[in-house]
Amino acid sequence: MTDDDDLTPGAAAEGDEPEASLFEAPPMDEQERMVEAILFASAEPVSVRELLSRMPHGSEPVEALRLLKQRYQGRGVTLQRVGEAWAMRTAPDLGYLMQKETVETRKLSRAAIETLVIIAYHQPVTRAEIEEIRGVSVSRGTVDQLLEMEWIRFGRRKMTPGRPVTFVVTESFLDHFGLENARDLPGLKDLRAAGLLENRPPPGMTSLGGSNDEEDDSADQSELFGD
Amino acid sequence: MTDDDDLTPGAAAEGDEPEASLFEAPPMDEQERMVEAILFASAEPVSVRELLSRMPHGSEPVEALRLLKQRYQGRGVTLQRVGEAWAMRTAPDLGYLMQKETVETRKLSRAAIETLVIIAYHQPVTRAEIEEIRGVSVSRGTVDQLLEMEWIRFGRRKMTPGRPVTFVVTESFLDHFGLENARDLPGLKDLRAAGLLENRPPPGMTSLGGSNDEEDDSADQSELFGD
């Protein structure tokens, strides 16, 4: 749009003979159509010289380009100069239409599920505690992913040295899994009854640790979701 | 140009929700720019559904298409309807300027051309019906070639014994021959009026369920070519 000066008749003179042709050149609006069609269909930008060679004798592509450029001013497509040549391009402000967003549903990774489930059962829980339970360190990416999905959020800081932040699950986590509150999550016994914990624990271990744990859980949870 | 009636809002309703949008749709001239940009950018026809999915919520691509078609009337590039989709194509009268862009289409054998035409005019049509019309068996290669060119595709199976597959022509067939839809095939109406598109069984065969066939056909055809 700023380079209209390139379309002055002077610029045209370089390539062609200024002859009084034997054949009458087509009317200018017809020439404009021709330039339009050629630029549209060409696989690469087209130079004025090339336009001249393809259009009927006596044509004035530079003038046709000028008119065409005017015509496309403010349209969804614009006439643009590309080096020595010309091309049609979609208007830059409509670039976003050339994108198509596709949503792909993917299963949450095992690390993310484990981290999430620890937060759900042990909330509020610090990163160190999650790592202790999982037995491996929790990657920043995993926590960020869960935060971004808005399934977990930061809880209050723990009153222990360093005042570490804690994580808790969100309403939208409960929504997604159809839970009224985190206490509705099935306990260890339910899991075993459902066959999810197939292997029998070593005798004497569960009754002690398991029940304690579960008590702990509900204590923690009532702190958060307490009623 | 004769099918502006296809661009009534009624035609649009099929694909999209009857929205009371939360967001205000862009002004119509802006929507026209959008459709222009999207169609310009694509070498393939773009369906109304696709336009809808790429334009802002509440847009009315069908109305925008109508306006755009008017705007490009008589230009070097025109808006062409191809089945359920729309494409920008250079005006056919300017084809002579485009020798450089001409693509050499593979020469089709006479058998392939006849098979194609029979499919176009009789669709949906079974292989047996094609053979009946041509009086000779259809070679696999012929059908494969047409399928590969994406000018024909499989239609649904016919509700006759053996449930044979049928063939129909594709959108890219319409695009190639500049047809708005299969109803625009040259001479289709006359051929139908002359009874030449009937699947008339040989005499003596009528009692064998031939009449059923005919009913099916006419149902299929009116569905496809219905007017």
Place this chain on the structure above:
Amino acid sequence: MSENQTEPNVASLSVADRLAAEALIVDVDGFEGPLDLLLTLSRTQKVDLRKVSVLQLARQYLAFVEKASALRLELAADYLVMAAWLAFLKSRLLLPPDPTEAGPSGEEMAAHLAYQLERLQAMRDAAARLMARDRLGRDFFARGIPEGVERVRRVRYTATLLDLMQGYARIRTRDEFRPFVMDRDAVYTMEEALGRMRGLLGFAGQWTDISSWLPDGWDDDPAKWRSATASTFAASLELVKEGHAELRQTDNFAPIELRKTDRKSGKAND
């Protein structure tokens, strides 16, 4: 039956017909089947296909087949089937209708053949018109520099409650099945007990219940209490063995008491 009838017919072919037939024989491979051949033959009649004389056409076709066999050309089975059918049709057309005979009349059969020819010709005309249309890439053109639609892929992660449960189960089971190690925090070793008692023994001039020798914080948790008690008792026995202390128990299940040995004396009890 066709033999007798075709003979004179061959003779009756016009010169033009015969030339045509011979021309046809040369490119017999060029025909797209018997119907195509019949259509070509019908053109020599130079009439509207609806008015074509099927009888004459049948004669021409049979003559053609005859000629081909005379020239020892291999004709495809299709052509021979058609020849047989046309011979049958011809006989139907020539002989007066036999009311006892079932099936379609010669006229019906002829009408159908004429229809087939007309339909094939119609398709060929349509093909010519279609192929003569303006065509994409020849007469009109698509965008030369298409701007591809950029696919922006957004990933949405999901999990089911079952996934959660399985994850939780996995963590819990992993805990239960880690390699067995003694839980050291609940164990008070004999070495610890000995060290503690040696330090305190100097103050134990009186008989004291060994349960009072337990370290602080080891008597509230049953597991720890058990461990501490056992170790303290074992350490006591060790001290007695070394001669630094003596033990006594007044009755079964009575408290076990300990004091340091100042003078040489035996153990209080068993």
